[in-house]
Amino acid sequence: MMSLIELESVSKTFGKHVAVDKLSLSVPKGSVYGFIGPNGSGKTTTLRMIMNILPPDSGKIMVFGEQLKSTSCDRIGYMPEERGLYKRMKVRELLIFMGGLKNAENLKSNVDQWLERLELSDWANKKVETLSKGMSQKVQFIATVVAEPQLIILDEPFTGLDPVNTEVIKDAILDLQSRGTTVVFSTHDMSMAEKMCDFIFMIFKGNKVLDGTLNNIQDKYANDTIRIRSGNGTAVFKDLKGVEKINDYGRLQELRIADDADPHAILREIINRTRIESFDIVKPSLHDIFVRIAGSEAEEVNNE
């Protein structure tokens, strides 16, 4: 599969802090590529380097099969994590302006179509300052995609959105992918990454720690997790031999099993202690993998 983005041994430091360290990755054309990693791990710095906003200290960045240059950005839609809009501009006027900066064609009809699709047509001639936060984020998303870019880069696109708007944006992203657009997005929402991404890339302390499809990543881990629903909380699992860690999700608990432990023996012990509604012996979830790599630092992120 042809790569739309190629990073070769890219590094970036700020003073003495190494933000990205000899990072290499390849984003296949037409894929949804998820960037995960705890705060401060180098996700945003990497995305900014791909957007030519920050120059790398060393390494090579290829986009659309050629060395990154300023005109490459015309074919890339970028929605940064910290985003703002000109508050005194009207929504439609702003979107046409933003699309114009990408030298886009068919702007007016594209703007109208997107406004209609995201149910913002009634707000087209209102000033941005009158919009709610959710509406502003939808306008921001339209500004990113209205120029019909071949590649869109979204830094935390779902942050701050309610479930309905999350669904709307998710559908829009998948629709763009179905029309051939390559999507790179960073997220802290592991379940969203699991469901949406063809490829997942994890960066931690500036280094690549995961890269591949979800199955490829999970294949590196054994069936070391018992997902169990007992209805009696975690008390019944107290002092279970061979269990390294218990994740309590209320009605569901995940037990991570030690390498040398027998999951069947552990299950028998649990059955002796309580009545089980359901159980499954599975590979760890992306969330669990993330936590295993990033440790307590990542726990904090996911609890935000």
Next chain:
Amino acid sequence: MNKIIRFTIREYMAAVKTKGFIIGLVIAPVMMSGGFLAFLLLKDRVDTTDKKIAVIDHTGVVVEALIDAAENRNKNEIFDEESGQKVKPAYFIEVIKPTSSDTMQQHLELSDRVRNGELHAFMVIGSDVIHPGEDKLGDDISYYGKNAAMDDVRRWTGWPIYNHLRKLRLADAGIEESQVPELFQWIDVSGLGLVSVDESTGDIEDAREASPIEALVVPIAFMMLMFIMIMFSVPAMLNSVMEEKTQRIAEVMLGSITPFEFMSAKLLSGIAVSLTSSAVYVFGGLFVLTSLSLQGYIPFFVLPWFFVYMILAVMMFGAMSASLGATCSEPKDAQSLSFPMILPALIPMFIYFPIAKEPLSSFSTWMSLIPPFTPMLMTLRMATPDSIPLWQPIVGLLGVILFTIIFVWAGGRIFRVAILMQGTPPKFANIIKWAIRG
């Protein structure tokens, strides 16, 4: 280029479509001319309370002239001819005999009467004022009052006393004033420009009468206009960039345009705003002066220089302003940078008067060749009736172009580094480091 133009148009429209811009366009000239208008409107609004002045006349013969002059004035000058209404205060003279004992005590008592409001002021006429000389002690006239320096009564006493002293001196010399009426006739020295040849007809043209409008008002108006234009656009650039940074618009924009394009658009919109405002003022001024048949006072050849210098000044100061705006993470940072940023534009305002008065002096020449001061001071000098050697505005222009290039280059480097930096206060050392290292 297309992106720069699009962004420039957005910035320009965002600036000129505001009520602040339109109000500012009207208010700035009103404020500039406000003092003059207030003077015209209020010049006849004088205090009409009568004023009593005590006079100690050591000659014994001068005070009579003051009494006569005051009576004459009170009769003929203080009432409006048409309405008969009193429009000026009456002056009354109280004669005080000189004391032979303690002069200072007498002066103190009179001072207290002034403090109490019983007297407006008091005056002491020395004993030797009729025939003054170096060896004489009493050859002066002193006026004591609460605000003697600005006192209209003090100014009024000068002429009657001088006129009377003249008569006394002629009488002592045995000459009757009627025999030599032209003896003290004052002939004023008229100020004229230079005689020149009319290029179209070849005729020699007489010089035009020199006018303070031409010598001071027009040059200062040019310089003030440039100052206002700089103030109109440059601080706004700092705030605009800072707002875009703090409201997280900058990174969204940098996804579509380069930092260079971002800053260029800011500068171009600043220039466009300045040109719009200055065009309104310059053409408005030309229209008014032409309507008043005062177009002869307009140095038309300065206009192209004015616009070129103004564009470069806005670019030079604007580049630094935009880059400093990029270093600010909160309004407090911008406030602390505003004054040092506009200081190079303020310094010419402190030194313009001696330069307008003597535009060809070494001080004027050197100050106007310092690039940050050149746009304002060179325009000021060129607008005076003096002929500035052509090499000076040209050298000044080259210096400003060089400085503008350096400022834009350094500003671009600072801007690129700082625009995405959050939480780092704009320290001078950091700004210099970013300008040098990029």
